[in-house]
Amino acid sequence: MTHVNVLDPGASPLDYYGFELRRHREAAGLTQRQLGDIVNYTGSLVGQIETARKLPTPEFSERVDAALGTGGLLSRLVALVMRSQQPAWFQQVAELEVRATEIYSFDTHMIHGLLQTRAYARAVLGALDQSRLDDRTAVRVARQKIFEKEKVPIFWAVLSESALYQEMGDRRTMREQLAHLLAFEDNPRINIQILPFSAGAHAGLQGSFDVYRFADDPPIIYTEGYGSGHPTANPDTVVDCSLRYDHLQASALSLRDSAELIRRLMEERYGEQHASDGGPVA
Known part of the structure; x- marks a missing residue:
């Protein structure tokens, strides 16, 4: 008789998902x-996946929901599973992303997680730690499901120009990443501005930060350190960072000029180069 691993559905969202998958x-x-x-x-x-040894993906969940006629149960559960797999210190922030009606981010040296391609995210997460890299990458990318909600939050990103030059992975990864940024060019709810090197001293010199705004709750400011996150609703901090963000937007290139800079760098810095014999090189 085949031994069947017995899951405790109350142990974690991942165990509950596996339990429901097996049951259906x-x-x-x-x-x-x-x-x-x-x-x-x-x-x-x-x-x-049934024995909670592997993370399900949204794609897997959608296919199984359709095959088993679960009414979208697993697709709803997978969002909880992904959030539960975030580092403990980041889980509160992941919840803020889900609840926010408006998100404003400033990033100094890399593309914000909500805008990262899978390959770019994998390069970032694997810089020092290769363990469970597929699962950790899937968890990060799953955060972007907030852009598929019925009412997509307003997302405004100001990226330092240096984030476009900091090569994560290889040139192909960067080219795909910049192309992904350009894919939002005509989306009025997802806006990307570049803070150029020519801006000189600016209001974000103290580092990256996010501003989360909600329908019925006070705004929250989020900053991040090594292995720790620092959300705060302190009114003085909210006023200070909101003012800083206004100045960063004013110093940044317009949406159109930002897209043109991204497009130019994508071609000039990360475009396909050719060897002397005419053949393409990586």
Whole structure:
């Protein structure tokens, strides 16, 4: 008789997801392999997710919901699973992102997590720690599901020009990342401005920060250190950082000029180069 691992659905969101996946699969009379064949994943992966040894993805959840007729249950649960897998110190911030009606970010040296491609995020997260890199990358990218909500929050990013030059991964990764930024060019709710080197001394010299605004709660300012996050609703801090953000937006390039700078760097710095024999080089 095959031993079936018994999950405690109350142990964690990941365990609860696995419990529900197994319950609905068995109710449908399918083996792990049969379900895997239907949704184009391996039966082994289905088993690993059922036993909380592997993170499900939104894509996996959508396919299984459709195959098992769960009414979108797993797609709703996967958002909780992803947030629960964030570092403990960041989970509160991930919740702020979900609740916020407006998010304003200033970043000094890399692209904000809500705007990162999978390859860029993987390069950032793997700089010092290669463990569970696929899962940690999936968790970061899953935060971007807030842009698929019925009412997308207003997101405004001011990026230092240095973030466009700091090469994460390889040149292809950076080219794809800059192209991803340009994909928001015509989206009025997701706006990207570049703070150019020519701005000189500016209001963000003390470092990156985010401003979260909500429908019914006071704004929150978030700053980050090594392995720690610092959200605060202190009114003086909110006023100070809001003023700083106004000055950063005023010093930054316009939305159109920002897009042109991104486009130019994408081609000139990260575009395909050619060897002397005419063939492309990486």
